[in-house]
Structure formats: C-alpha cells, structure tokens
Amino acid sequence: MEASNLRILLTGASSGIGWHLARQLARKNNRILAVSRNIANIPACPGVIFPFSADFSQPSEILRTFRYLKENWGGIDLCIANAGFAYREIFDQIPLDKPEAWEHIQKIYNLNTLGQIYAVRLFCDPVLNPNPEGREKMFVSTLSAVAMIPLPYYALYCSTKSGLDGFWKTYRYEKAPWLRLMRVYPVATRTKFFQRASQEENPPLPLLTQPAESVAKSILRGIRHGRSKVYPSKIFALAYPLMRAFPCLSQLYSFNEKQKMQRHFKKTMKR
Numbered sequence: 001m002e003a004s005n006l007r008i009l010l011t012g013a014s015s016g017i018g019w020h021l022a023r024q025l026a027r028k029n030n031r032i033l034a035v036s037r038n039i040a041n042i043p044a045c046p047g048v049i050f051p052f053s054a055d056f057s058q059p060s061e062i063l064r065t066f067r068y069l070k071e072n073w074g075g076i077d078l079c080i081a082n083a084g085f086a087y088r089e090i091f092d093q094i095p096l097d098k099p100e101a102w103e104h105i106q107k108i109y110n111l112n113t114l115g116q117i118y119a120v121r122l123f124c125d126p127v128l129n130p131n132p133e134g135r136e137k138m139f140v141s142t143l144s145a146v147a148m149i150p151l152p153y154y155a156l157y158c159s160t161k162s163g164l165d166g167f168w169k170t171y172r173y174e175k176a177p178w179l180r181l182m183r184v185y186p187v188a189t190r191t192k193f194f195q196r197a198s199q200e201e202n203p204p205l206p207l208l209t210q211p212a213e214s215v216a217k218s219i220l221r222g223i224r225h226g227r228s229k230v231y232p233s234k235i236f237a238l239a240y241p242l243m244r245a246f247p248c249l250s251q252l253y254s255f256n257e258k259q260k261m262q263r264h265f266k267k268t269m270k271r
C-alpha cells in the first residue's frame with residue numbers, strides 16, 4: 001500500500017514512535033487524525049495532522065473517534081494502533097488488599113490489548129468505516145519483541161502484548177479479504193516509555209535499543225511493501241529465529257535482564 005493520499009488514524013501520536021510516524025506520514029499528502037489524551041505535543045501541521053484527544057483505553061472514546069471519522073472523512077484507509085504503556089514493577093508486591101490492584105491490572109489490558117481489538121472491530125464495520133468496493137485497507141498493530149521474549153519485571157506488559165499477538169495470529173484467518181494486517185515488534189526504543197514505566201529519570205534499558213525515528217521508518221516501509229510482520233531491529237530479526245531454535249538463548253537473555261534489574265533495585269534501595 002502506498003502510504004500517500006490516505007485517511008489515517010494514528011494513536012499515541014504525542015510522543016515517541018507515534019510522534020515520528022505523524023511527522024513522516026505528514027510528508028506524503030495524507031490526512032492524519034493524530035490521537036492521544038494530551039494533544040499539546042502532537043506535531044503541528046495544519047490541514048494535514050488533526051490532533052484529537054481521546055482515551056483509547058475506553059470503548060466509548062474509541063467509538064466516538066470512529067464516529068467522528070465517519071462523519072467528517074467518510075471513514076479511513078489506514079489505522080495505526082500504536083498507543084501503549086508499561087509498568088516496571090515487582091508483580092508480587094502489587095497490594096492485593098485494595099480494589100486498585102484489580103484496576104491496575106485492568107488499566108494496562110484496556111489500552112494495550114482490548115483497545116486495539118475493539119478498534120479493529122470498528123475499523124471493519126461497514127457502517128462506521130464503509131468499504132463497498134472492497135478496496136485494500138490496512139490495520140497496523142504496534143506490539144513488541146517482548147510478546148516473544150520475556151522481560152523480567154514487566155510481566156503484565158509482556159502479557160498484554162503476547163495476548164494481543166495471539167489474537168492477531170488467529171484473527172488473520174477470519175478477517176475480510178480486503179483487510180491487510182501488519183504486526184510490528186520493536187525492541188526497546190529510546191522514548192519516554194521506560195521513564196514512564198518506572199517513574200525514574202534514568203532507568204536501565206534492556207540490552208538492545210533503537211531510536212524511535214528508525215522504528216517509524218521501518219513501519220512506513222512495511223506499509224509500503226504490504227508486510228504482515230515488521231521487525232524494526234535487524235539484530236532482533238536475525239537473533240529471533242536462533243532463539244526459537246535454541247530456547248536456552250532466550251532464557252539466558254531473560255535471566256541476564258533479571259539480574260540487571262535486581263542489581264538496579266538493590267542500588268536504588270540503598271539510596
């Protein structure tokens with residue numbers, strides 16, 4: 001699919017990967033509804049990027065966005081479901097004597113998993129997003145390498161992405177023929193993501209990192225070439241088949257990340 005002259009819904013557009021995607025898509029004569037809760041930091045490009053405040057962890061807000069798109073643009077051609085967040089935490093220390101614990105777990109699933117699943121349902125709805133001629137449309141899902149390789153102390157986050165991955169792997173056999181699905185598996189990306197997850201200024205990052213701009217470029221290349229899967233890190237793309245063939249490599253990686261985090265916890269507790 002040529003990523004030009006399209007009506008696009010992009011979520012998570014105020015920061016990181018989504019921010020770079022908005023800027024790169026804006027150069028291609030597209031119209032982009034750029035969604036996040038706080039819209040002040042969405043790149044400015046009048047008549048091309050349309051900042052839109054919505055909480056994509058709430059079904060009513062997702063529905064409101066699709067209704068707005070139907071009423072104002074007649075629908076969309078491309079949806080990039082990118083908004084997401086993580087918790088870095090010791091899972092066993094989430095206090096279970098408070099109702100907030102359940103809400104804490106629900107909150108991350110609502111955005112990372114359910115939000116995307118609900119959005120694709122609306123994207124394929126003939127009333128909300130009409131497609132009488134059956135033209136090709138595309139839905140892009142930002143997942144993560146952690147859908148496949150466990151990252152200790154991010155158990156809830158990893159599970160939201162693996163759960164979503166399982167949905168896509170099955171849904172692709174059921175979907176309408178005009179719908180193209182693309183799954184994206186970035187490795188650790190240098191955005192505010194890890195600061196937000198840990199609420200620390202300089203949290204330790206996993207072993208392999210890459211810049212958000214290059215992740216956005218890989219996503220655009222994937223859209224152009226109609227890929228079903230995109231691995232923005234070439235190193236991960238090469239290492240992953242090896243890790244599948246020799247699971248001890250993946251275990252070694254996760255064990256190493258666990259030890260790194262434990263050293264970090266010890267150091268920060270001493271302060």
Ligand SMILES: NC(=O)c1ccc[n+]([C@@H]2O[C@H](COP(=O)([O-])OP(=O)(O)OC[C@H]3O[C@@H](n4cnc5c(N)ncnc54)[C@H](OP(=O)(O)O)[C@@H]3O)[C@@H](O)[C@H]2O)c1
Pocket residue numbers: 011012013014015016017018035036037038039054055056057082083084085086111142143144145185186187188189190191192193194196212
């Ligand atoms: N950074 C990484 O290492 C990494 C690696 C693999 C995959 N990913 C995935 O890539 C995606 C983007 O990550 P990033 O690194 O660009 O993160 P980021 O810089 O923290 O940006 C997250 C974006 O999501 C938006 N958002 C958060 N909660 C939202 C909600 N309830 N409704 C609507 N928008 C919401 C944020 O805006 P507001 O707060 O204003 O709403 C922001 O625009 C996520 O799905 C993440 O899981 C990230």
